[in-house]
Amino acid sequence: MKRCRLYKSLFIGLLLSCFINTHLLADTLNDTINSLAKGGFKERAKVIGLMSRLNDDRILNSLEALSAGKLYFRKNNKQVIILKKEDNKYYAKDPVTKSNLGVVQKKQFKKIRVNNRLRRQIKLTLSSLKLRASSPKDRILAATNILKTIDKSALKAIQSQLLIEKNKSVRKAMIAARASVILFNNSSNAKQIQSINILMKYGGREARSVLTRFLSSANPRVKKITENAIKTIDVSLQRWTFIQNVWYGLSLGSVLLLAAIGLAITFGVMGVINMAHGEMVMIGAYTTFVVQDLIKANFSHLFEYSLAFSIPLAFIVSGLVGIAIERGVIRYLYGRPLETLLATWGISLVLQQTVRSLFGPTNQEVSSPEFMSGAFQVGQMTITYNRLYIIFFAVFILLILLILIKKSSFGLQMRAVTQNRLMARSMGIRSDWVDALTFGLGSGIAGIAGVALSQIENVSPNLGQAYIIDSFMVVVFGGVGNLWGTLVGAMTLGVANKFLEPFAGAVLAKIMVLIFIILFIQKRPRGMFALKGRAIE
Amino acid sequence: MRKKFRTIVGAGLIAASTIMASTIQNVASAADTIKVGILHSLSGTMAISETTLKDTMLMLVEEQNKKGGLLGKKLEAVVVDPASNWPLFAEKSRELISSKKVDVVFGCWTSVSRKSVLPVFKELNSILFYPVQYEGEESERNVFYTGAAPNQQAIPAVDYLMDEGVKRWVLAGTDYVYPRTTNKILETYLKSKGVAPSDIMINYTPFGHSDWQTIVTNVKKFGSAGKKTAVVSTINGDANVPFYKELGNQGIKADDIPVIAFSVGEEELAGIDTKPLVGHLAAWNYFMSVEDPANEAFIKKWKAFTKNPKRVSNDPMEAHVIGFNMWLKAATIAGTTKPDAVIDSIIGVSVPNLTGGYSTMMPNHHITKPVLIGEVQEDGQFEIVSSTPGLVPGDAWSDHLPDSKMLISDWRSPMSCGNFNTSTGKCGGKGK
Numbered sequence: 001m002k003r004c005r006l007y008k009s010l011f012i013g014l015l016l017s018c019f020i021n022t023h024l025l026a027d028t029l030n031d032t033i034n035s036l037a038k039g040g041f042k043e044r045a046k047v048i049g050l051m052s053r054l055n056d057d058r059i060l061n062s063l064e065a066l067s068a069g070k071l072y073f074r075k076n077n078k079q080v081i082i083l084k085k086e087d088n089k090y091y092a093k094d095p096v097t098k099s100n101l102g103v104v105q106k107k108q109f110k111k112i113r114v115n116n117r118l119r120r121q122i123k124l125t126l127s128s129l130k131l132r133a134s135s136p137k138d139r140i141l142a143a144t145n146i147l148k149t150i151d152k153s154a155l156k157a158i159q160s161q162l163l164i165e166k167n168k169s170v171r172k173a174m175i176a177a178r179a180s181v182i183l184f185n186n187s188s189n190a191k192q193i194q195s196i197n198i199l200m201k202y203g204g205r206e207a208r209s210v211l212t213r214f215l216s217s218a219n220p221r222v223k224k225i226t227e228n229a230i231k232t233i234d235v236s237l238q239r240w241t242f243i244q245n246v247w248y249g250l251s252l253g254s255v256l257l258l259a260a261i262g263l264a265i266t267f268g269v270m271g272v273i274n275m276a277h278g279e280m281v282m283i284g285a286y287t288t289f290v291v292q293d294l295i296k297a298n299f300s301h302l303f304e305y306s307l308a309f310s311i312p313l314a315f316i317v318s319g320l321v322g323i324a325i326e327r328g329v330i331r332y333l334y335g336r337p338l339e340t341l342l343a344t345w346g347i348s349l350v351l352q353q354t355v356r357s358l359f360g361p362t363n364q365e366v367s368s369p370e371f372m373s374g375a376f377q378v379g380q381m382t383i384t385y386n387r388l389y390i391i392f393f394a395v396f397i398l399l400i401l402l403i404l405i406k407k408s409s410f411g412l413q414m415r416a417v418t419q420n421r422l423m424a425r426s427m428g429i430r431s432d433w434v435d436a437l438t439f440g441l442g443s444g445i446a447g448i449a450g451v452a453l454s455q456i457e458n459v460s461p462n463l464g465q466a467y468i469i470d471s472f473m474v475v476v477f478g479g480v481g482n483l484w485g486t487l488v489g490a491m492t493l494g495v496a497n498k499f500l501e502p503f504a505g506a507v508l509a510k511i512m513v514l515i516f517i518i519l520f521i522q523k524r525p526r527g528m529f530a531l532k533g534r535a536i537e
Numbered sequence: 538m539r540k541k542f543r544t545i546v547g548a549g550l551i552a553a554s555t556i557m558a559s560t561i562q563n564v565a566s567a568a569d570t571i572k573v574g575i576l577h578s579l580s581g582t583m584a585i586s587e588t589t590l591k592d593t594m595l596m597l598v599e600e601q602n603k604k605g606g607l608l609g610k611k612l613e614a615v616v617v618d619p620a621s622n623w624p625l626f627a628e629k630s631r632e633l634i635s636s637k638k639v640d641v642v643f644g645c646w647t648s649v650s651r652k653s654v655l656p657v658f659k660e661l662n663s664i665l666f667y668p669v670q671y672e673g674e675e676s677e678r679n680v681f682y683t684g685a686a687p688n689q690q691a692i693p694a695v696d697y698l699m700d701e702g703v704k705r706w707v708l709a710g711t712d713y714v715y716p717r718t719t720n721k722i723l724e725t726y727l728k729s730k731g732v733a734p735s736d737i738m739i740n741y742t743p744f745g746h747s748d749w750q751t752i753v754t755n756v757k758k759f760g761s762a763g764k765k766t767a768v769v770s771t772i773n774g775d776a777n778v779p780f781y782k783e784l785g786n787q788g789i790k791a792d793d794i795p796v797i798a799f800s801v802g803e804e805e806l807a808g809i810d811t812k813p814l815v816g817h818l819a820a821w822n823y824f825m826s827v828e829d830p831a832n833e834a835f836i837k838k839w840k841a842f843t844k845n846p847k848r849v850s851n852d853p854m855e856a857h858v859i860g861f862n863m864w865l866k867a868a869t870i871a872g873t874t875k876p877d878a879v880i881d882s883i884i885g886v887s888v889p890n891l892t893g894g895y896s897t898m899m900p901n902h903h904i905t906k907p908v909l910i911g912e913v914q915e916d917g918q919f920e921i922v923s924s925t926p927g928l929v930p931g932d933a934w935s936d937h938l939p940d941s942k943m944l945i946s947d948w949r950s951p952m953s954c955g956n957f958n959t960s961t962g963k964c965g966g967k968g969k
Contacts, residue, residue, distance in 0.1 A: 041922075069815070069914065069915060113920060113922075115816075115912060115922040116701065116791050116792050116795055116816050116818075116912065116922075117701060119791070119792045119816055120792040123792060148793075205757070205758065205761035206761065208761060209761040209762060209763045210763065211763075212762055212763040213763030213764075244754065245751075248748075248750045248751055248754075251748075251750065252748045252750075255747075255748070352580075353580055356580060356584060360588070361579075361584035361585045361588045362585055362588075362589075362804060362807060363585065363775075363778060363805070363807065363809075365807065365809065365810065367810050368810070373785075373786065373813075374786060374788075375786050375787055375788060382754070382757075382787050382788070384750075384783070384786040384787060385786075386786060387750070456747065456779055456782060457747050457778070457779055458775055458777075458778035458779065458809075460585055460775060461584070461585075462582050462585070462745070462775060465582075465745075466745045466747060466775075497748075498750075498751055501751045501752075502751060502755065505740065505741060506740075506741070506742040506743060506746060506751075506752065507712050507741055507742065507743050510743060
C-alpha cells in the first residue's frame, strides 16, 4: 500500500514536472545567463559549460552575443542583456526571449569580457547546436568545426542529424566529422581504418591535421595506413598549391599591372622619366578616402557604391595634377632625361609632404564595400574577393586604354606626336596640348590604380614610394612603349615572384627577380616586346 | 575701522608686490630657459609613427610650464626634423646639442636611428630618452631606454600563449635588426621550453611588404598539423595593414590561429577595419583602454591638446610621459639639468606610470614596467586579458643569447659599465 502511494506521488510529480518543465528551465536558464556577469574568465568558462549541458536551443542567442562582445550586464542588479547600437542609440534585448527592452543608456551597463579561450569554447558549444541550423552553409561550418576540434561530445548530435540530413555536401562534412570522433574514441581497428579511409577521401588540410594527430596514438598496423592516407592527401594538396601559386602570381601581377599602366603611357609612350608616378597613385587612393568620408557623413546608404564614385573622381584629380606638373615643369625639360628625373623626384617629395600636412602622417581607413570583403573556397584554395575584382579591373583598364590609343582620334594624335613631333605639328596637331593631355591620361590612370590599391594597401603618404620601382621594372621588362608588353611583363613578374617565394622567402624572391631583370635587360635592352623601326628614336 | 583699512591696504600692497616680483622673475627666466630637444621624424616613412611622439612632448612641456616649469625656469621645446633619414639623425642631434644648447633630447624610433645618434651623444655628453620597444643588447651611459626590452614584451607574450596551449610557432617579422634579434631570443627561449625545431617556422619579409597571400596561406598550412598554432609578429609599420587585411579576408580567426604582435598598437589599428581581427593579440606595457584615473586624465588632456576627440594614445607615448617625468624629478633632485648630474641622480627615481603603478629607473638605464596582453576589439581598442602581477625590470642583455647571457650593466659607480662580463670579470664586450 505504502509502495503504491509512493508510485502515485512519483507519477504525479512526473506529470507536474512535465507541465512546469519549460517554465522551470527558463528560470534556470535566466539564472545561468545572469551568472555570466560574475567572476573572471574561469568562472565564465564554467557557466558556459553549464549552459551547454542545458541542451536548450535558446542559449544560442546569448552565446553568440557573448562571443561577439554584445552581451552586457546592468551595473546595479547584474541583469544580463544584449546591447545593440543603431544610429547612436543603444537598444537592449532580452537574451532568452529576444524581446526588446527599449532604448537604454550605455553608461549603466558593463560589457561581459571574453577572450580567445572562451570564444573557442563557445564556438564548440554552438557547433553541435548549429548542426540543426537552417542554412546548409552554417551546418557545414559546424561540421568542419567538430572535425577540426574532434569534439567527442558532439557525436550524438551528428548521428541524429545524419539520419535526417539530405544535402549532399553537408552529409559529406558530417560523415567526415563523425569519422574524426570515432577515430579518437578507442574504437576497434576495423572502425579506425574505416574512419581513416573516410577522412582520406574527404581530404584537405583539416582531415590531414586530424590524421597527423592520430599518428602518435595509433598501433603499428593502423599507423602505416594512416601514413599512406596522409601521403595521398599531400599529393592532392600539392596539386592545389601549384594552382594556388599561379593564382597568387596573377593577382600580384594584376596589382603590378595597375601600378605600371599609367607609367606605360608617361614613360613608355612619352619617354618622360616620371618619378612622381607613385604619388599620382597615392592621390587616387586619398581621393577614395575623401569620397568615402563624404559619403559616410552625408549619404550613408550609398556607401556600397563609394568606389564607383571614386574611380572617375580619382581619374580627374590625378589627371589634373598630372597636367599641372606637365605644364608647370616637365615641358621645359623635354629631351633632358636627367633633369626630368631629378625634377619629378622633387615633385614627388613635395606631393608627399603636402598630403602629410593636409591629412596627417597616419594611415587613413578606407573600407571595403561588402561585395569586396571575404573569400570563397575552390577546392583547397581560398580566393579573396578583393583580389579577384582587382584582376578583372586591371585587365579592363588595360583594354579601355588600348582601345583609346588604337581607335580614337586623340590616340592617333598621341601616337603621331610621339613618333614624329615635327611632322605631326605640320599636320596641324597642337603638339603641346597633346603632350599635356597624354601626361594627364597617364596620371589619371595612375589615380584609378590608387582606388584599387586602397583596397589592399594602407592609404598613407608613403603609398606611392612602394610602387615606383616595381612600376619601372614592369615597363622596362615588358618593353617601353608597348601596352601588351606591360601586361605580359607584369604577369610574368608576378607569377615568377610567387613561385620563388615559398622556398626562397619573400626577401630573396624579390632579389632574384631583380637580378633576373638585370640580366634580361643586358640581353634585350628594349625589353620583351621591343618596338621596331624608326619609331623608337 | 581705520586700522582695519590700513591692514587691508597693507595686505593688498604686499600681494601686489609679490605678484610683480613673480612676473619680473618670469620675464627674467623667459630669457633663460631650459631647452628640451625633440628628435622625431616629421617627414618621410617614419613620420607615420613619430609625429605623434613630437606632439606628446610638446604637450608635456606646455603642461609643465603651466605648473611653473623646472628649477624656477621655463622649459622650451626645440623641434627638429630628421626626415626618416638615419645619417640626418646624427646631424640633427649634433645641431640640437651644440648649437641649440639643449639639456636633454627625447627622440628616435627605429634602432638604426638610435645607433646613428649614439656616437654624437657620447662625444658631446648629453642625454637621450628612447621611448620605443627594442631588441635590447645595448646599455649606454647617455641613453635611457623607456620602451620595453625583449624580456618586458616578447617573453611574457610567448609565456601567455604557452599557457593557452600553443605548441607550434610562426615567428614572422620584417627583415631588419629588431625582428631578427627578437626572433633569435624567442627561438632559443622556445627551444629551452621543449619546443621542437620543426614546430617553429621563421619568416622574414621586406619593409612595406604588401602581398601577403603566400605567407598567410603558408601559415594556414603550418597551422594544420594538428597542434595549436600561433603567430608571433614583429612585422613593422606599413606592412601590417595589408597583412591583417589578408588574414581577415582568408578567414583566419583569432580562435584558430591567434596573432600576437609587438609593433601593432592603437595607432596602427586606426587605419584598419578591425571587425575580422577581433581576438588577435598585442603585447605592450600600456594600452589606451587601461582603466586608471591617471590614464583617463592623460587621454582627456591629449584629446584636448590635439583638438581631435578621436585621437588615440599608445605605448611609446606613455614611455615618453614616464621618461619626461623621470628627467624632471632627477633634475630637481640634482638641482641642475647638467647631464652628468642628471645621469647620476636619475637611477632609482620612481614616477607614476599610466597603468596605475610606479616605474623606476634601473641601474642599467632601463625601467620597470608591467606587461599587458590585449585582444583587439571591434572599435580598434585592446581589451586586456592578462597582465603580469608585478613590474618587470628591463634586462639590457638577454639571458637567452649565448653571447650576452654573461653580460650585466650597472651605471652606478664604482662599476659604471654598460657591458660588464661576469665570466671574465672585465668591463667591455661579448665573448667568453
